[in-house]
């Protein structure tokens with residue numbers, strides 16, 4: 001009698017073969033500094049592989065309004081509470097998804113625990129790379145005042161957290177978005 005076929009590695013998620021040395025069928029979660037490319041890379045990686053895409057900033061904004069307005073009305077602490085709930089909801093998705101977090105989401109200890117079950121990808125970068133991006137965008141309240149100094153301060157404090165959570169790190173400096181995705185796809189498929 002033939003039972004159900006063993007699921008093949010490639011059946012875990014269209015196109016992406018999750019290697020056993022990582023976490024089979026886990027969510028792929030992008031973390032890293034502001035303007036590193038978590039949102040654009042996540043969206044495109046998901047589209048290429050026909051996976052669901054969730055951006056936790058978008059989840060929070062959909063439920064509570066624009067992020068700058070949340071910061072203005074509730075302060076950073078208020079935003080972090082909403083963000084932690086958004087992250088938990090995204091990670092509770094039943095089917096494997098690509099999930100882009102906001103840069104500060106990993107500071108929440110509950111989120112850190114939940115991320116143990118995910119494949120965490122740290123998109124590394126530096127100030128020189130993100131400088132034009134943070135100068136031209138005015139929608140990040142954490143960079144209010146002196147965006148360059150703030151980015152550097154936050155990056156210094158957060159780097160150890162990203163590094164400690166990461167299963168995969170991609171140095172994105174000098175890489176166009178499609179190349180970042182190619183590199184990540186290769187690493188995810190390694191050994192599958």
Ligand SMILES: Nc1ncnc2c1ncn2[C@@H]1O[C@H](COP(=O)(O)OP(=O)(O)O)[C@@H](O)[C@H]1O
Nearest residue numbers: 033034035036037038039040041133175176177
């Ligand atoms: N590797 C890259 N090369 C060039 N531009 C990029 C790259 N990654 C992101 N960007 C651009 O930088 C800006 C911020 O990207 P975004 O995905 O919103 O960053 P994050 O979500 O990490 O804050 C966007 O305009 C995006 O198109």
Ligand SMILES: O=C(O)C1=C[C@@H](OP(=O)(O)O)[C@@H](O)[C@H](O)C1
Nearest residue numbers: 033034035102103104140141142
């Ligand atoms: O790093 C941070 O503290 C923040 C990063 C933002 O997301 P991106 O990293 O996608 O810009 C957004 O969550 C909010 O403005 C706070």
Ligand SMILES: [Mg+2]
Nearest residue numbers: 038039057102
């Ligand atoms: Mg983003």
